[in-house]
Amino acid sequence: MGSVAFDLEQTPVREINHFIHKDANAGDKIAITNAGGAHSIACGCDKELEILIDGHAGYYAGGMNKDADITISGSAGTGVGENMMSGKIHVKGFASNGAGASAHGGLLVINGDAGLRCGISLKGGDIVVGGSVGSFSGFMAQAGRMVICGNAADALGDSLYEAIIYLRGEVKSLGADAQFEPMTDDDYAAVAELLSKAGEDFAKYSPKEFKRIASSKSLYHWNADANQEY
Amino acid sequence: MCGIVGLLLKKPELYNRLGEFMVPMLVGMTERGPDSAGLAVFSSSVGNFDKKISLYSGLTAEGASFNWQGLEGAINQHLGIPAKVHAVNNHAILSISGNPEPVKHWIAENYPKLYVLSTGEKIDLYKDIGLPASIADRYDFKNLKGSHLVGHTRMATESAVTPERAHPFTAGEDFCLVHNGSLSNPNYIRRMLEPRGIKFETDNDTEAACRFIEWRLSEGDDLKQALQACFDELDGFYTFLMGTADSLALVRDPFACKPAMVAETDDYVAIASEFRSLAHLPDIKNANVFEPAPEEMYVWAA
Known part of the structure; x- marks a missing residue:
């Protein structure tokens, strides 16, 4: 188990990602400094690595992650953790649009706000957001869980499938087919588990503060009489 | 993009x-x-001038070798107002005083291929392909x-x-x-x-x-x-x-x-x-x- 350090001002992102894919061994620790908004940092990890990215990451940081534990000290650009399969990505700052889009598994933690379309088309991953999320978050999310400690903008959970959203703050508007539902004991346990996994920054929240949003499933079957009004 | x-x-x-x-x-x-x-x-704006017009000569036959000094002289002569040109390559800032509209009109009539990029007290505008x-x-x-x-x-x-x-x-x-x-x-x-x-x-x-x-x-x-x-x-x-x-x-x-x-x-x-x-x-x-x-x-x- 080795430790390797890269400086993105000296080494291009392609070389770093090549090292991650080809040369790194499970258990290695990789520190990447001066992220400088570069795109695709640590994309396509496929083993148990501990990766620390210092600075603000550009687009698709940690995309397609499998097994790696990735921490970004600053903010993350569009599509952080997109299509993640497993492992964990922790953004200490804020995240831009499409955070965790289409994630199949793993956990994405964002301490700050997330932009629009957070968790769009979520396919089984978990997302915990310390701040608020932008409009159209959870759009068409099929499986997985989202915990939002702040507020949500317009159209939260539009056209939801089986994913569940837990919201602590207020929602500006729910999307088509999304509805509030009573919290069950399983829901409280799920929120407690995700807050705990998200780390100490989230210990201040109680599962009792969260509301459950899920699909009313009225869009699951085509209704010719709806006259395109939902 | x-x-x-x-x-x-x-x-x-x-x-x-x-x-x-x-x-x-x-x-x-x-x-x-x-x-x-x-x-x-x-x-x-510089000196005693209060208006600036940014001009682009890339569409003229002369291009970057456009005779900017000639333009300055022609404006002095034909419009009877002081003017100062500061040129770099295809681009020039024409400094004048008073209403810029007659100047722009005169340029359009006499140098139809000279492109006016901007007008104002403070703005200088550059744009090009490449x-x-x-x-x-x-x-x-x-x-x-x-x-x-x-x-x-x-x-x-x-x-x-x-x-x-x-x-x-x-x-x-x-x-x-x-x-x-x-x-x-x-x-x-x-x-x-x-x-x-x-x-x-x-x-x-x-x-x-x-x-x-x-x-x-x-x-x-x-x-x-x-x-x-x-x-x-x-x-x-x-x-x-x-x-x-x-x-x-x-x-x-x-x-x-x-x-x-x-x-x-x-x-x-x-x-x-x-x-x-x-x-x-x-x-x-x-x-x-x-x-x-x-x-x-x-x-x-x-």
Whole structure:
């Protein structure tokens, strides 16, 4: 188990990602400094690595992650953790649009706000957001869980499938087919588990503060009489 | 695609370094916009002149060897007003006093291929086709001085790659607009404005937005009201960055389809499509970095 350090001002992102894919061994620790908004940092990890990215990451940081534990000290650009399969990505700052889009598994933690379309088309991953999320978050999310400690903008959970959203703050508007539902004991346990996994920054929240949003499933079957009004 | 950049310096002692800070910002957005680039920089007029007209000679037969001194003399002789030309390559700043409209009219009659880029007390505007780095070299961007600027790198989608269709676009005096995105109803805007006597120079969608804002301002709106009217009437994707004599303003469409990042310190407000164009700025590690929200108006005073 080795430790390797890269400086993105000296080494291009392609070389770093090549090292991650080809040369790194499970258990290695990789520190990447001066992220400088570069795109695709640590994309396509496929083993148990501990990766620390210092600075603000550009687009698709940690995309397609499998097994790696990735921490970004600053903010993350569009599509952080997109299509993640497993492992964990922790953004200490804020995240831009499409955070965790289409994630199949793993956990994405964002301490700050997330932009629009957070968790769009979520396919089984978990997302915990310390701040608020932008409009159209959870759009068409099929499986997985989202915990939002702040507020949500317009159209939260539009056209939801089986994913569940837990919201602590207020929602500006729910999307088509999304509805509030009573919290069950399983829901409280799920929120407690995700807050705990998200780390100490989230210990201040109680599962009792969260509301459950899920699909009313009225869009699951085509209704010719709806006259395109939902 | 397309990239936008903006920089506003808070301390006059930094005004001499505006170009030096900006060039890496503009070049950093090359991947987002490799076909054209442009820049509007705001600085006080020089000497006893109170108006500046930016001119582009790239469409004339002479191109970069255009006889700028001859133009200066001809304006003195035919219009009877003092004029001063400061030229770099295809570009010149013509300084005059008094009403610029007769001068522009005279230029259009006598030098029909000379393209007027901008008019105002403070604005100097540059735009051309080519890679941002080569345009920055061509016009010596690194030595530009001023209080604030708006820049753009273009990847054309809605109209051809020509200097006139590069950004920024201007309307009236001391106003310019750059755009990342694409509008889906520019022809509707044109059909609404042309019967009101507003003239278009190109078929570019951003020009439609620029003329729309110009029209709202001429109808008495302030900038905030004009931008609110944009939210109501313009359809499509946009991050707009605007420059006026004393401010920068930024808006994003309700879907935030096109990116923007802001970094602010005690010395500057810097705006770019992506953080990688801000990463080189001094003291960036301690800057307040944030992503502007959709449908909000951000205005920074110079």
